[in-house]
Structures are given as structure tokens and as C-alpha cells.
Amino acid sequence: LHMHTAYLKLLHSLCAAASPLLSPLTTLRRYSARRRGGSGGGISSSRMNALAATSRNFKQAAKLLGLDSKLEKSLLIPFREIKVECTIPKDDGTLASYVGFRVQHDNARGPMKGGIRYHHEVDPDEVNALAQLMTWKTAVANIPYGGAKGGIGCSPGDLSISELERLTRVFTQKIHDLIGIHTDVPAPDMGTNAQTMAWILDEYSKFHGYSPAVVTGKPVDLGGSLGRDAATGRGVLFATEALLAEHGKGIAGQRFVIQGFGNVGSWAAQLITEAGGKVIAISDVTGAVKNSNGIDIAKLMKHSAENRGIKGFDGGDAVDPTSLLTEECDVLIPAALGGVINKDNADAIKAKYIIEAANHPTDPEADEILAKKGVLILPDILANSGGVTVSYFEWVQNIQGFMWDEEKVNRELKTYMTRAFRDTKEMCRSHHCDLRMGAFTLGVNRVARATVLRGWEA
Numbered sequence: 001l002h003m004h005t006a007y008l009k010l011l012h013s014l015c016a017a018a019s020p021l022l023s024p025l026t027t028l029r030r031y032s033a034r035r036r037g038g039s040g041g042g043i044s045s046s047r048m049n050a051l052a053a054t055s056r057n058f059k060q061a062a063k064l065l066g067l068d069s070k071l072e073k074s075l076l077i078p079f080r081e082i083k084v085e086c087t088i089p090k091d092d093g094t095l096a097s098y099v100g101f102r103v104q105h106d107n108a109r110g111p112m113k114g115g116i117r118y119h120h121e122v123d124p125d126e127v128n129a130l131a132q133l134m135t136w137k138t139a140v141a142n143i144p145y146g147g148a149k150g151g152i153g154c155s156p157g158d159l160s161i162s163e164l165e166r167l168t169r170v171f172t173q174k175i176h177d178l179i180g181i182h183t184d185v186p187a188p189d190m191g192t193n194a195q196t197m198a199w200i201l202d203e204y205s206k207f208h209g210y211s212p213a214v215v216t217g218k219p220v221d222l223g224g225s226l227g228r229d230a231a232t233g234r235g236v237l238f239a240t241e242a243l244l245a246e247h248g249k250g251i252a253g254q255r256f257v258i259q260g261f262g263n264v265g266s267w268a269a270q271l272i273t274e275a276g277g278k279v280i281a282i283s284d285v286t287g288a289v290k291n292s293n294g295i296d297i298a299k300l301m302k303h304s305a306e307n308r309g310i311k312g313f314d315g316g317d318a319v320d321p322t323s324l325l326t327e328e329c330d331v332l333i334p335a336a337l338g339g340v341i342n343k344d345n346a347d348a349i350k351a352k353y354i355i356e357a358a359n360h361p362t363d364p365e366a367d368e369i370l371a372k373k374g375v376l377i378l379p380d381i382l383a384n385s386g387g388v389t390v391s392y393f394e395w396v397q398n399i400q401g402f403m404w405d406e407e408k409v410n411r412e413l414k415t416y417m418t419r420a421f422r423d424t425k426e427m428c429r430s431h432h433c434d435l436r437m438g439a440f441t442l443g444v445n446r447v448a449r450a451t452v453l454r455g456w457e458a
Helices: 002-014 024-036 045-065 069-076 124-140 161-175 194-208 231-246 263-274 297-307 321-326 364-373 386-400 406-431 435-454
Strands: 080-089 095-104 112-119 146-153 184-188 255-259 278-284 287-290 317-319 331-334 353-355 376-378
Touching: 045 069, 045 124, 045 364, 045 435, 069 435, 080 124, 080 161, 095 124, 095 161, 112 124, 112 194, 112 386, 124 146, 124 386, 124 406, 124 435, 146 161, 146 184, 161 194, 184 194, 184 386, 231 263, 231 331, 231 353, 231 376, 231 386, 231 406, 255 263, 255 321, 263 278, 263 297, 278 297, 278 321, 287 321, 317 321, 376 435, 386 406, 406 435
Parallel strands: 112 146, 112 184, 255 278, 255 331, 331 353, 353 376
Antiparallel strands: 080 095, 095 146, 278 287, 287 317
16 A cells, blocks of 8 residues: 555656646545545445445345355455546646546356446445445346446546546546456446447447447437436336235325435336326425425426426425425335435334335335334335346347337336346245345345356356
């Protein structure tokens, strides 16, 4: 570490004009502080909980399945961890350095798959947990992928479009021989979008020839799939339908509360309303709104687009965003951040069903409290797998060179989501466990079987 720090100090002096916020030394200090648990931008409790909960859920599933301890350890260790330095010229002529990560967790069932996020606190431990989660998620959805995740430690809002493009291209140059159509297929995540994928595709193609299947979540004009934008939200709808049908209910007439009005939350709200559900409360980073008679989602979407948030919407009463999770409703959909349902608020939750549209919104302690109350939770690795499922459809279309219409995409998505729920319920019955552990045992079992069949001890 001392040698590495000395090297970075030398590099820092060479790039003296670069912003100190973005220097590699600052990045290393942040990383070291996080590893120590120091105050210098330390890991938030929700991130630590995401890492701890993923490992905890995996170990519980492995115990239920009776996995060999050596196999269990092998499944937990990532296949490859990549860390690269990306130095780019900024628009003002100075140089800035950023650290990029890619964790490739497992490839027993197929190419590794997972998002690339641009965020000022891309944490290696969190990326590791999310890569592992993708392995189990793709297995639950029964699509032929393993898990991966990556990102660059930067603040995308502080960079111009041309700076973001240069950064994306340099990152792609550093990892192009470690990703690929049948190796590792990136996708958008926090702080990245279809344009980011277009840049990766173009840069990768300079080395390997035109390869649209190397990334998913692309613009439709470059081989992106119809229906991809709505896929995660639509998957949430199909998963909710499957859960409610199990209890003799449908979407129509149910009261929904949705935390988060980004891509997933807004699409889920729109599709639930179209299916006859009543969305009575919604929040985003700017505020929260409630209307017991049902919120006009089309009107709210228009307001949100024009005002960069739902604050000030006149189609309901403004409420405290922190109280949203405890509103009286039938179905609660956390579709924003992780760790929002915890031991402090779990007992006050009045919903009968929780659909985890966000990654890890429920802490393990909250899980236990809610289970005692009889609240049914549809876990994230099943509920929000619609996005990666349609990414798989996009990959398939690119490889075939034959594109589907949106109706087929949505029809196939419903088939996959419904089947994943049915398979999860079967594991619940076999192992006498809840839906979360049913999904984890399903995913871990599929990966373990593939690993053993391929000859993991050889």
C-alpha cells in the first residue's frame, strides 16, 4: 500500500492541474478510509448491510441445500476482479484520473452480466456484493448468464458530455480484452444510460469488429431491444400479479404505495394504474405526494418531467417522504435505495405485501420483524429481474441479427417472470422457507449444479 501510495503521489504531481477531488490519491484515501471504517466518506450502513445480507442469504441457502463446504467457498469467491486507472484530458486542458472497477463473479452458467455505474463513491465491496447478487438473479430468472458488476469512481453530473465520452472510451480500452459477447456483457446502471453503452459498443468494435451484443441497454438504433426501457417496471408488475394470484387476488382494486419515481418506479406506477390498481402515494428525492382516491400517474409524470421531481404536484397532498413506507396500503413497492426498510420502521409498516423493486431495500432484522407480522416479501432477485431478462432478449436478438416486436418482448417477459415465481414457490415448498430463501436456494442450486457438471475440482 505504501509503494502504491508513493506511485500515486508521483502521478499526482505529474497531473498537478487536475482536480484534487478526482485525483487517484484521493480515491485511494477514500478507499482506505472505507476499508478501515473511517469517517473519510466511509461505507454507509445500507451498503455494509447489502454486503452482509447477500453473504448471509447465500450461506443460509447453501445450508438448506446441503452444499459441500469447499463448493460453497468456491461459489462465493469472484472469478476475477479488475481495477484500472483511467486518465483523461478535461475540457479545460487539465488531466484527471479516475479508478474503474469490474468484478466478474461467476461464469458457470454462461457469460457474466451486470451493470456499470458512474458514482463518486463506487465501493469495491459493494460492487462485489452486487456482482454476486447478479449471479443468483440470472439463475433465478433461468437465463444463461453469470454475475458481474462494475463502475468508475466519478461524479457524472460534474462532467461534460465530451468528458464522459472520453472517460467511457478509456475505461473500455482498459477492459476490452476482458469483456465480450460470450465473456462479460455490461449494461447501464446508476449514472450511466443507453448513450454510455453506445460509446462502449463503438470503442469495443474498434478492437473486435462490429459487436452489438457486447452490451445491452443500447439505443434501439444500435440494436437495442424494444421494451427494454420499461422492462424492470413491467417485470415488477408481472411478479406482483403472480404473487397476488397465489392468494386469489389481482392488481385491480389493490392500493399501492411506491417509494421512488425514477425509471422503475414510474413505469411500475403507470403499468399498475393501467391494470386497474390504485397508486395512493409516491415519493422521490424531492418529496412525496398522497391521494387516497388514486394519483393521476400520467399527470404526475408530466409534472415530474417539467419540474425535475414530484415536489409541488397539485394532484394530491404533500406528505413527509420518511412516512411513506408506513402508509396504509395493500402493496408497498420500494423502488429507490437499499436499506430503507429496517428494524426502526419495520414494525410500523401496514402493507400486506412488499415487492422489492430496488436492490436490497429490506434489512435482515426487518425481514424477521415483517415475517412475524405475516407480511409477504417478494425478494429483489426475483421482483426486479425484468431488466436483466429483457437484456438477455436484446443479446439474443443481436446474436441472431433478428429483432423482435415489442409485443413479443413483453409476452416472453411475462412467461419468464411467471415461471421464475412458480419455480421459487416450488423451492419454498421443498425447503419449508420464505420467498427470499426460496429464490436464493433456487439460484444457488442452479449455479452449483452447473459448476459441478462442468467439473469444478479438475
